[in-house]
Amino acid sequence: MGLVNKMITKTTVRHSLTHLFIIALGLLMVYPVLWMIISSFKPNNMIFSDPGLMPKALTIDNYITGWKGYAGVSFGRFFVNSLLMCAAAVIGNLIACAMAAYAFGRLKFDGRNFWFAVMMVTLMLPGHVTIVPRYILFNVFGWVGSYLPIIVPKFLATDAFFVFLLVQFIRSLPKELDEAAIIDGCSEVGVFFRIIVPLAVPALVTVALFTFLWTWDDFFNHLLYLTNPKIFSVSRALRTFVGDSGAVSNWGGALAMSTLSLVPPFILFFSLQKYFVQGIATTGIKG
Amino acid sequence: MYKMSGVVRFFRRNAVGYLFLTPWFLGFFILTVYPMAYSLWLGFTNYDFTQPDSTQWIGIGNYMKMFGPLFGLSSFTTSIGEAMRADPYYMKSLSVTFTYVFVSVPLKLIFALAVAMLMNQKLKGVPFYRAVYYIPTLLGGSVAIAVLWRKLFEKSGLVNSLLEAVGFSDLPGWITNPRYALWTLVLLTVWQFGSSMIIFLAGLKQIPQDYYEAASVDGAGKGRQFFTITIPLLSPVILFTLVLQIITTFQAFTQAYIIGGGSGGVLNSTLFYTLHLYIQGWTYYEMGYASAMAWVLLVIIGVFTALVFRTSDLWVSYGTGE
Numbered sequence: 001m002g003l004v005n006k007m008i009t010k011t012t013v014r015h016s017l018t019h020l021f022i023i024a025l026g027l028l029m030v031y032p033v034l035w036m037i038i039s040s041f042k043p044n045n046m047i048f049s050d051p052g053l054m055p056k057a058l059t060i061d062n063y064i065t066g067w068k069g070y071a072g073v074s075f076g077r078f079f080v081n082s083l084l085m086c087a088a089a090v091i092g093n094l095i096a097c098a099m100a101a102y103a104f105g106r107l108k109f110d111g112r113n114f115w116f117a118v119m120m121v122t123l124m125l126p127g128h129v130t131i132v133p134r135y136i137l138f139n140v141f142g143w144v145g146s147y148l149p150i151i152v153p154k155f156l157a158t159d160a161f162f163v164f165l166l167v168q169f170i171r172s173l174p175k176e177l178d179e180a181a182i183i184d185g186c187s188e189v190g191v192f193f194r195i196i197v198p199l200a201v202p203a204l205v206t207v208a209l210f211t212f213l214w215t216w217d218d219f220f221n222h223l224l225y226l227t228n229p230k231i232f233s234v235s236r237a238l239r240t241f242v243g244d245s246g247a248v249s250n251w252g253g254a255l256a257m258s259t260l261s262l263v264p265p266f267i268l269f270f271s272l273q274k275y276f277v278q279g280i281a282t283t284g285i286k287g
Numbered sequence: 288m289y290k291m292s293g294v295v296r297f298f299r300r301n302a303v304g305y306l307f308l309t310p311w312f313l314g315f316f317i318l319t320v321y322p323m324a325y326s327l328w329l330g331f332t333n334y335d336f337t338q339p340d341s342t343q344w345i346g347i348g349n350y351m352k353m354f355g356p357l358f359g360l361s362s363f364t365t366s367i368g369e370a371m372r373a374d375p376y377y378m379k380s381l382s383v384t385f386t387y388v389f390v391s392v393p394l395k396l397i398f399a400l401a402v403a404m405l406m407n408q409k410l411k412g413v414p415f416y417r418a419v420y421y422i423p424t425l426l427g428g429s430v431a432i433a434v435l436w437r438k439l440f441e442k443s444g445l446v447n448s449l450l451e452a453v454g455f456s457d458l459p460g461w462i463t464n465p466r467y468a469l470w471t472l473v474l475l476t477v478w479q480f481g482s483s484m485i486i487f488l489a490g491l492k493q494i495p496q497d498y499y500e501a502a503s504v505d506g507a508g509k510g511r512q513f514f515t516i517t518i519p520l521l522s523p524v525i526l527f528t529l530v531l532q533i534i535t536t537f538q539a540f541t542q543a544y545i546i547g548g549g550s551g552g553v554l555n556s557t558l559f560y561t562l563h564l565y566i567q568g569w570t571y572y573e574m575g576y577a578s579a580m581a582w583v584l585l586v587i588i589g590v591f592t593a594l595v596f597r598t599s600d601l602w603v604s605y606g607t608g609e
Contacts, residue, residue: 015410022405026419029478033422035445036435047438100311109304110297119311122319124530126538126588128561129581132329132574133322136336156314163311188303217429219541220561224569238430242437242545251438258431269425273418280482281489 033262040259044252063260066253070240071229075257078237082216083264085147085233089215090208092154093162097207098200100157101166102192106178116167123160135224149225150215162207165279169203170196206279209272213265234261330579333365336572343367349579353377377580379555380563383469384537387559391476392532396525399483404517406484407491417485424481432475433545437462440471462546465556472557475542483528490524491517522603530592537588540565560584 031053039047040062042055069075103109104116138149157163177199178191186194197204222236229237238261241254269276305312330349334342348365355363355373362372402420406413426432439445442460450458461467494516502512518525543552543559550566551558564584568577 015408018405018408018410019412022410022416025402026416029420030422032435032439032445033426033432036431036438096310096314099307099309103304103307103311107304107307109301112304115308118315122315124534124588124592125319126534126581126585128538128564129326129585130319130322132568132578132581133325134318135568136325136339136574137317137322153314153318155310156318157311158314158318192307213425219430219544220565223544223565235430238434239545242434242548254434255438258429258434261429261431262426265425265429269421270418273414276421277417277485280485 036255037259040252040256042252044250047251047255062252062256065250066257066260068253070232070237073229073232073237075234075237075260077230078232078234079260081231082233082235085150086212086215088147088151089154090211092151093157093159093207093211094204096155096157097159097162097166098197098204099192100163101170102196104163105167105170106191106196107188119160119163123164131220131224138225144225145227145231146225147231150218150221154211159211162211165207166200166203169200173199202275202278205272206275209268209275210279212268216265326578326581329575330582332575333369334573334575334578336568336574342575345369345371345575349576350583352576353580353583374567374576376551376555376558376563380551380558380560383551383556383558384560387469387473387476387539388533388536391473392529392536394473394477395480395532396483396528398477399480399528400487400521400525402480403484403487403491406488417488420484421481424479427475427479428541430541430545433542436471436475436542437546463553465552465554468546468552468556472539472542472546476536476539483532486524486528487521490521494520519604522599523605526595526599526603530595533591533595534588537584537591 034053038053038055041058041060042062043057043059044062046055046057067075069078100119104112104119134149135144138144141148143149143152173196177195181191181195182188216233217235219235219239222233223239226232226236232240234257238254238258241250241257331344331346332342333345333348344366346366348363348371351360351363351365352371352374354377355361356375356378360373361375362370365371406416410416423432437444440461441447442458442463444461446461447458459467461471498516498520499512502516507515538561539559540561543557543562544565546552547557547562551562560580561584564577564580567580568574
């Protein structure tokens with residue numbers, strides 16, 4: 001008995017130490033983010049001098065000055081722009097990637113394995129190799145200065161990652177279900193809508209989440225195509241706080257708007273954490 | 288008649304499949320194949336976005352512009368008889384990017400593995416901890432965090448205030464000092480080890496606990512267990528993560544752009560490859576040159592991916608752990 005007790009105590013001590021270590025390291029990890037959130041409520045002149053987390057004075061001035069935005073366009077507009085753009089991107093990816101994944105994962109047709117291999121190659125392709133001609137092409141279409149260069153590719157399943165993720169998921173669904181439905185007179189199109197889509201909801205949520213997040217966080221495409229302050233996304237607008245020389249005139253406002261820009265990803269993450277973990281663990285999503 | 292029914296049967300067999308693939312096919316041909324072929328051609332021209340009509344084939348001129356300085360060329364004559372200056376910053380951007388990739392990717396994976404092993408214990412609250420450690424990854428790619436990073440590592444930033452509080456003095460401005468600027472970006476990247484950690488954690492959970500018990504009965508210590516059980520069994524996952532990280536890290540852009548204020552920073556110390564490409568293509572509108580640069584990047588990434596796969600025979604085990 002004494003030995004067992006001793007072992008239990010030893011394990012408890014070791015576990016407590018591990019907990020302590022994980023918590024300490026975790027605090028260090030999130031400290032910059034916490035500091036940003038708290039500093040965004042400090043008066044502008046105190047941001048520099050105060051490294052602590054407990055603010056000596058609180059103000060929402062930074063949010064008021066930051067919200068005014070850029071070139072007469074307020075941050076409210078930038079948020080609406082970003083949200084609508086992300087919503088359109090999510091819809092596009094859900095439709096196009098689910099369709100492609102159903103074809104690759106379930107349907108039988110000539111050349112399926114070949115095209116699947118081609119799709120897997122595009123997964124590894126660095127996006128920059130197509131960026132110049134795409135820009136020239138979208139310019140010919142008159143799309144530069146609109147959301148179309150960002151949204152339209154989503155409707156054409158160009159995010160091979162999500163096609164792959166959905167193919168993996170669809171292949172794991174029991175085949176007997178579609179076979180039974182076909183015997184009952186359901187068409188292959190019907191199987192997609194009545195069986196595959198409802199069963200693939202968890203994977204589709206993952207796709208929607210990451211599409212939203214990556215479109216929200218993306219900067220390169222926003223920099224190229226969103227050329228007019230009226231259509232700026234949040235991330236494109238944040239860049240204007242940091243001028244070309246890298247100098248920031250209104251740090252308080254910059255930190256306040258930066259903090260606000262992190263709120264949507266944060267809410268999504270904590271409300272749908274399960275899907276994040278599944279998505280990352282099954283496909284090794286980059287990030 | 289026979290022929291007709293063959294065609295009909297062909298359509299019956301394939302119609303639905305290709306119908307569902309239509310969006311993907313459109314995207315693949317219009318937004319991937321065509322742009323790739325076009326950019327390959329552009330790379331051999333002097334295409335200027337502001338005057339596309341005067342585009343001329345200049346052979347390997349753009350490639351000489353990139354690699355000329357390696358051979359001591361500062362200017363040369365292209366195949367159309369025009370003088371062309373070699374790019375004095377290309378090699379710098381290459382070395383900055385290589386340093387960045389080859390320091391931050393291994394560090395990131397080591398941290399991810401260490402933390403994943405820490406969390407792969409029967410502890411309460413692991414899902415919560417995992418979420419907390421994922422926060423930097425969740426937010427880290429954003430412009431907001433890049434803005435924050437500038438603020439943290441400025442001369443009068445948070446990092447220096449903290450260091451001064453513990454007695455350091457005469458601290459540099461980490462972002463504005465060319466010796467340290469790149470390392471702040473490395474730190475920013477390593478900080479975002481969250482998704483690799485989650486992948487490793489999922490991989491670790493697949494390793495049967497019996498193996499460790501058997502090894503410990505046989506007298507193998509923790510270190511021995513790590514190298515003979517954990518690493519071999521996790522190696523396919525490590526390979527996969529390594530390849531993905533190499534591909535994405537080579538293409539890093541946002542952080543360098545924001546922290547350098549739209550340029551390569553002081554003395555181009557943070558002139559990432561993609562940032563240089565962007566400046567050539569969209570500041571100077573030399574899109575022929577930018578396309579050539581993009582193709583070289585594709586080749587570089589391809590070579591390193593292939594190298595990793597080639598060496599994987601040596602260290603990746605697909606066995607059952609026997």
